[in-house]
Amino acid sequence: xxxxxxxxxxxxxxxxxxxxxxxxxxxxxxxxxxxxxxxxxxxxxxxxxxxxxxxxxxxxxxxxxxxxxxxxxxxxxxxxxxxxxxxxxxxxxxxxxxxxxxxxxxxxxxxxxxxxxxxxxxxxxxxxxxxxxxxxxxxxxxxxxxxxxxxxxxxxxxxxxxxxxxxxxxxxxxxxxxxxxxxxxxxxxxxxxxxxxxxxxxxxxxxxxxxxxxxxxxxxxxxxxxxxxxxxxxxxxxxxxxxxxxxxxxxxxxxxxxxxxxxxxxxxxxxxxxxxxxxxxxxxxxxxxxxxxxxxxxxxxxxxxxxxxxxxxxx
Numbered sequence: 001x002x003x004x005x006x007x008x009x010x011x012x013x014x015x016x017x018x019x020x021x022x023x024x025x026x027x028x029x030x031x032x033x034x035x036x037x038x039x040x041x042x043x044x045x046x047x048x049x050x051x052x053x054x055x056x057x058x059x060x061x062x063x064x065x066x067x068x069x070x071x072x073x074x075x076x077x078x079x080x081x082x083x084x085x086x087x088x089x090x091x092x093x094x095x096x097x098x099x100x101x102x103x104x105x106x107x108x109x110x111x112x113x114x115x116x117x118x119x120x121x122x123x124x125x126x127x128x129x130x131x132x133x134x135x136x137x138x139x140x141x142x143x144x145x146x147x148x149x150x151x152x153x154x155x156x157x158x159x160x161x162x163x164x165x166x167x168x169x170x171x172x173x174x175x176x177x178x179x180x181x182x183x184x185x186x187x188x189x190x191x192x193x194x195x196x197x198x199x200x201x202x203x204x205x206x207x208x209x210x211x212x213x214x215x216x217x218x219x220x221x222x223x224x225x226x227x228x229x230x231x232x233x234x235x236x237x238x239x240x241x242x243x244x245x246x247x248x249x250x251x252x253x254x255x256x257x258x259x260x261x262x263x264x265x266x267x268x269x270x271x272x273x274x275x276x277x278x279x280x281x282x283x284x285x286x287x288x289x290x291x292x293x294x295x296x297x298x299x300x301x302x303x304x305x306x307x308x309x310x311x312x313x314x315x
Contacts, residue, residue, distance in 0.1 A: 003297070024159070027148040028072050028093050031166065033065040034145045038138050038169075041101045045134030049127035054134055054190050058116055061138075062167045063104055064145070067165040070097045075159075078253060091253020098160065099214040105164060105207035109200040112172075116193035116200070123189030132180035139173035146170050160210060168203045175199060220250035223257050231288060238282060241266045249290070259284065259293045 037063040046054035074097035082089040151161045178193030213224065222228050232244050247261040263280065266272045277295050284290040 008056075024230040025075065026150075028068050028075075028162065030069045031148050031150075031162070032065055033140050034070075035061045035068065035166075035169075037113035038112070038141045040206065042134060042138055045130060046119055047131035049134070049178075050124070051126040051131045051134075051176075052115065052124070053179055053196070054127075054131060054138075056112065056196075057138060057169065057172050057176055059111075060108060060117065060165075060172055062143075063108055064162070064165045067101050067162045068229045071099065072158055073097070083152070083164075084107050088252045088258075094253055095214050095217045098210060099218070101165065102207040102210040103160065105168065105203055105210075108168075109203045109207070112203075113201045114292055117198040118191060119183055119193040123193075125189065126180075126183055128180050128183035128188075131183065132177065135173055135180050135274045139170065142166060150253065164206050164210065164218070168199070171198070171199050171202070175257065197275065200290065217251045217253075222249050223251050225290075226257070226288060234287075235280065235283070239276065241261075242276065242280075246296075252292075256292070259289045259290050260296075262296045262298055264298045267297075267299075284300040 011292050039058050042054045042058035042061065045051070046058060074094040077093040078088040080129065097127060102240070104287050145166045146163070149159060149166065174194060175195040178195065182188045182191050216224060228247060228249055231249075235244050236242070244266040245262050247259070247262070249257060250257045252258050265273060265276055267276055277297060280295060281293050284293050
């Protein structure tokens with residue numbers, strides 16, 4: 001395949017993804033605008049009603065603005081073409097951004113917990129009507145922001161981080177609505193902080209999963225859900241008498257799995273080797289969604305020895 005053909009395929013691939021990419025970028029920017037408006041409204045409403053819950057929710061929305069802007073910046077970096085210095089491109093910036101988002105989520109959950117405990121100890125009355133009006137507006141706007149990223153967060157860690165921020169705030173706004181409705185009852189002053197603690201636990205659990213997924217990518221662990229040993233067994237059986245070893249699979253960025261392997265072949269000609277390798281790459285793409293595979297063919301001897309667990313840096 002010539003350079004011109006490669007460039008044509010790359011260009012077509014970029015054009016095929018440009019539409020969905022622009023759509024998601026527009027949704028992220030719409031989320032920024034919504035959350036800026038929510039923050040302003042809740043700060044004003046919290047000051048007018050004396051509601052710490054509204055002011056706390058305003059802080060969450062302000063953090064959402066930061067998370068969304070971080071997601072937008074990371075996506076822009078992720079689309080930059082690879083270079084000689086950065087041969088895999090900049091997709092890892094998206095993972096780093098997701099890790100930062102998750103860390104902020106945990107920090108905010110801790111702040112929520114501290115504030116909730118303080119309010120449980122020293123409950124204070126608020127203007128329930130003003131609180132309810134602002135909380136309803138905030139909940140509707142937050143729900144709209146969540147829907148903007150729904151279905152986009154499943155395949156992108158960075159967008160998932162922003163999505164979790166928005167979902168957290170939608171739940172927090174719903175809790176404020178409930179607290180406002182019950183603010184006139186005897187239990188009213190204690191309900192909002194109690195619900196806030198429950199939300200904080202859920203947020204920490206979600207953020208923990210995001211942190212785990214991000215760290216797995218950064219330490220180049222095998223992609224979640226990919227059983228490398230099972231994959232090798234399947235490849236050995238499918239392409240027998242070929243044998244696969246020195247197999248490594250890792251994730252460069254969200255959705256980009258890379259694989260390297262040595263393949264001992266029984267082919268007699270270079271044409272047979274190319275045909276066999278093409279068939280292997282085709283199966284990797286179809287069955288395991290691995291589209292970047294570097295395969296080293298071997299006939300008699302392996303160019304390296306040992307298994308990954310025996311590799312060590314010379315002392």
